[in-house]
Amino acid sequence: MNPDDPTPGRSTAATEITAVAAGGSLVSHFRLPAILALLLALGVGGGVYLIDGATAAETGSTATPPPAPRVTVAPVEQRIVTDHRELLGRVDATETVEVRPRVSGYIDEVRLRAGELVNKGDVLFVIDPRQYRAQVNQATAGVERARVRLSIAAREARRSDALLKTRAISEEEADTRSTRFAEVRAELLSAEATLATAQLDLEHTEVRAPVGGRVNRAYVTAGNLVSGSPAGATLLTSIVSVGEVYVYADADEDTVLAFNRLRAAGRIATDKDGRVPVEMQLSDEENFPHRGVIESTDNRIDPATGSLVVRMAFPNTDGRLVPGLFARVRLPVSSPEPSLLVSERAIGTDQNQKFVFTVGADNTVAYRTVRIGPALDSQRVVRDGLKPGERVIVNGLHRVRPGMTVTPELASNDTATTPAATVALR
Incomplete structure (x- = not known):
């Protein structure tokens, strides 16, 4: 410290400023290193920025694409199918006696x-x-x-x-x-x-x-x-009586005409006695477990209702068919024929047409319009647009689009394949 300085404790920086003001003789000694240090700091920071930016760009250009979405597929089945019309009726006793x-x-x-x-x-x-x-x-x-x-x-x-x-x-x-x-x-x-x-x-x-x-x-x-x-x-x-019951149902005019036409052509299956077999289920049953035959029909269509009363006979060995119960009956309207079936979940609606998504051998999705027929439990008959064995998407339709590559998983077969089936027209 200069003893002649009137401000004791003044910093070196202040001294430098005073020296510069006095004639600038200390610039090369004090200011140049500071400028160099500043430039060095800026250079290092810029280098880090450039390095980080380049690394980020390189990483973005080599990122792994997202995996192909997983979908559930099921093969198109071909089965022997008989078309049916469903009729609603009531169970009645073959004999009712007032004592x-x-x-x-x-x-x-x-x-x-x-x-x-x-x-x-x-x-x-x-x-x-x-x-x-x-x-x-x-x-x-x-x-x-x-x-x-x-x-x-x-x-x-x-x-x-x-x-x-x-x-x-x-x-x-x-x-x-x-x-x-x-x-x-x-x-x-x-x-x-x-x-x-x-x-x-x-x-x-x-x-x-x-x-x-x-x-x-x-x-x-x-x-x-x-x-x-x-x-x-x-x-x-x-x-x-309980040994046998009748089920009375009303068949509409279209059903009567279709049935009579096919029966006249010999395309309706009959038993050994020439009677037409039918199937029936109660309101708490599925898959129409009861088997019976058409016993008789009225001789005219009721003009007030436009329907024909059909009487069908069913065995009732266990006494479960109580008169008055509601019943649903399947009436055959075709001969057994090979048909293609897909899950109801595989069918989508596009304005006025139905479609499915198929998955090819290379796991590529394709859009396919189809013409559907009647339903069989949880499946639907496909009249046109598919071939047996083709894979259709049954779960995940909203995640795919035509041309996309997917990862298919085979759906579990909840229902055993049977050699013949019946479908109800609805």
Whole structure:
């Protein structure tokens, strides 16, 4: 420090500035190194920037492209298919009987339990039989009385024949005795008929099941008076048969025309008895497990509904088909033919046409328009646009476009392939 400096503690930088102001003799000594240091710093920074920029550009030009999207594919299947029309109907019993008494009287016993299965001839109700048993006894006595009178009349007729030969009686008397014999014989026949009626009434005091099946609840209980009058007999219960059931369904005019045309051409399969087989399912079932036949049809189309009533018969060995249940029926409208099927998920809609995405051998996606047919469970018949074995995308359609390369994965086969199938037109 200069002792002559009036400002003690002044920095070297201040001294440098003073020296420069005094004549600039120290510029080359102090300022030049600072400038060089500044230039060096700028050069290093710029070099780092240039190096980083070049590295980034090089990295961008050699980046790995994104992987091909994964999609699920399934092959186009070829199967034997029968086209069907689906009809809606109701289950009904082949036999429905209202049980009514044939004689009047008071109910002594009720022997049925609601909902149980009964056989033909089982006793369901018992009507007080005492009155009818007495009538049988009375009719029996009338028959015996008529027989005695007939025996007497027969003897008199025989004697009259002998007496007439000896002229002991007149012909008029002989005719009277012969007529009397004929009248008494007729009385015996009448008495026997009365006895038969009384015995029948006695039998009818036991009300029996006219058919076998499932019985309803009893509408009357013991102690009630019931009428056996033909005009107003009391309803006791009802029985429906269970061994076989009918399903009644309405077929529209188009279905009737298509069915009749194919049947006339011999293109509808039939069983050994010439009956057309049909399939049916209930509301809680799938894949139409019940097999039956068309039993009959109405002889005309109802002009009010434009439909024809079709009656189909189905076996009901387990009793599960209860009358009144809703049923869905498949009616065949074609002969079995080879058809192509794809998953419903593979089909897309492009304005007014249907399309699928196929995956070629090089895993390239292609756009293919198709003409579809009826549905078969989760699959759809394809009439035109595909070939058997081609791979179609069933999952991931929104991630692909034509010409794109994809990574295909084969879909799991949830349903076993069967040699034949049926489809419902809808």
